[in-house]
Every structure is written in structure tokens, then in C-alpha cells.
Amino acid sequence: MYYVFFTGTAGSGKTTMVKEFQGYLLDQDMDVAVINMDPAVEGLPYYPDLDVREYVDATEVMRRYGLGPNSSLIASIDLLLTKASEIKGDLDSVEANYVLVDTPGQVELFAYRETGRYFSSLLVGGNKSVNVFLMDSSLAKEARSYVSLLLLSSSVRFKLGMPQVNVLSKVDLLSRDELDALMRWGEGEEIVDHLGVIDEYSFELVKALLENMEVPPVPVSSNSGEGFDELYAEIQRVVAGGEDFA
Ligand code: GTP
DSSP states (O other): EEEEEEEEETTTTTTHHHHHHHHHHHHTOOOEEEEOTTOOSSOOOOOOOOOOGGGHHHHHHHHHHHHOOEEEEEHHHHHHGGHHHHHHHHHOOOOOOOOEEEEOHHHHHHHHHHHHHHHHHHHHHTEEEEEEEEHHHHHHTTTHHHHHHHHHHHHHHHHHHHOOOEEEGGGGGGGGHHHOOOOOOTTTTTTGGGSOOOOOHHHHHHHHHHHTTOOOOEETTTOOOOHHHHHHHHHHHHHSSOOOOO
């Protein structure tokens, strides 16, 4: 059983990718389950096998405790901890070769709050896992944003302690020239020339980041299906030959 988490900034395309990647795996006769970890999502384009909204509903939390949208999200994520044993019991009925996990819109809710790490360990148990981190192409096509997203990706990887595959999402929104440039940036080429004036600290940081990039981000479009073969191959490489979930 392999767990594939999908994380990324708000609106980077996680839910759509979960749905389309599920379809991609099903088309190849693979056994797939989907878990929704977002307590605030209103509508889902797939039927989850496990849905945290059945345990905690962010809208209800907002109403009951008179909280604002952000505080109710934080409270909902933390409240999930109180439901951990119930969720664990229901999880035992989720059986599939691949379990795709859709995470909350704001990456920090999942990656930086203890609940995210706690639940990822709870879900994964002794199985292999990988985190697919989505870098939204419409943001990443600007050089400073590209580097910022790589920094965020490194931070999430560090916090979760899980093997990670970076993905450039929504590449159908890019022109051929833009995609070619992003692919060269992924190889660590040219990007420094596009950052404008940067101080020495930032220069050294970017240099270290680019030198230590393991694999360039995989270009994927959930709209066209482009890149799913490569994403699947990369996930397989990580879970079949990679490290265990720490
Ligand atoms: P939150 O969880 O709400 O933060 O969003 P998300 O990261 O789950 O993104 P979601 O899948 O909801 O997609 C956000 C928007 O991007 C939607 O309007 C999608 O239709 C659009 N989108 C997602 N994937 C693609 C893609 O591959 N190409 C294009 N052009 N649009 C996409």
C-alpha cells in the first residue's frame, strides 16, 4: 500500500490532480482509494473513501465557536486530533494499492501544524509514502516566485520528513517558451540571471538550493493529462526504491 499526499499553496490544483490522477491509475486497472483531509472544502469532484468532514466540519466550527475563517480552519485541524481513534478505526477499512490524500488548501495547515504530521503518520503506518508538492505554473513562471516555491517545498519536505516529488502544476497555462524556460530553471540553469538584484545572503541561499535539487519539478497538467506518466514513474521510483516514511 502506497500513500501519495498532494500538498501545495492554495489553489495550486491539488484536488483536481487527485481526481485526475485517480482516473489515470484506475484506467490502468490499479486499485486506488482517496482520502480528503480538508475540513473546509465545499464540493469535491471525487467520492472520498475517507472524508475528515465527517468528523469535523469547518463551517460548523466557525458557526458554533464564532470564529473567523482562518481560526476555524486551525481549530478544525486541531480538533481532528480528538477524533484520532475514531478515524484510525475507519481507516482500517480503506484498502488499496494506492491511497491518494488531498490536503487542506493552505499548505501550512497540513505541513506546519502538528496534526498534519500526526495524521500522516497515523494514515501511513508502516507503509511507504511520498508527498507530491504542487508548484503552480502561473506563479512559478516568474523567477523569484519559482525560487520562493522551491524554498517552500524544501521547508515542507523538512517539516514532514517524507520523500517528496515536486510538480509544476497547470502547465497547459504556459506557452512553449515559458515551459522551456521553467525546464531549464529546473536543471538549475539561467534562473539566477532572472532574479534581478539580490543580496549576498539570498544569492548563497539560491545557489545552495539549486545545487541540492534532487530531481527537476515534473511538468503536469491535470486538464490535459500531460505529465501523468512521468509523475507516476517518479512516484514509483520514490516508493519502490526510496526511503521509508520517517
Ligand atoms: P484549494 O484546496 O481550494 O486551495 O485548491 P486546490 O489546490 O485543491 O486546487 P483546485 O484543484 O481546487 O484548483 C484550483 C483551480 O485551478 C480550479 O479553478 C481548477 O479548475 C484549476 N486547475 C486545476 N488544475 C488545473 C490544470 O491542470 N490546468 C488548468 N488550466 N487549471 C487547473
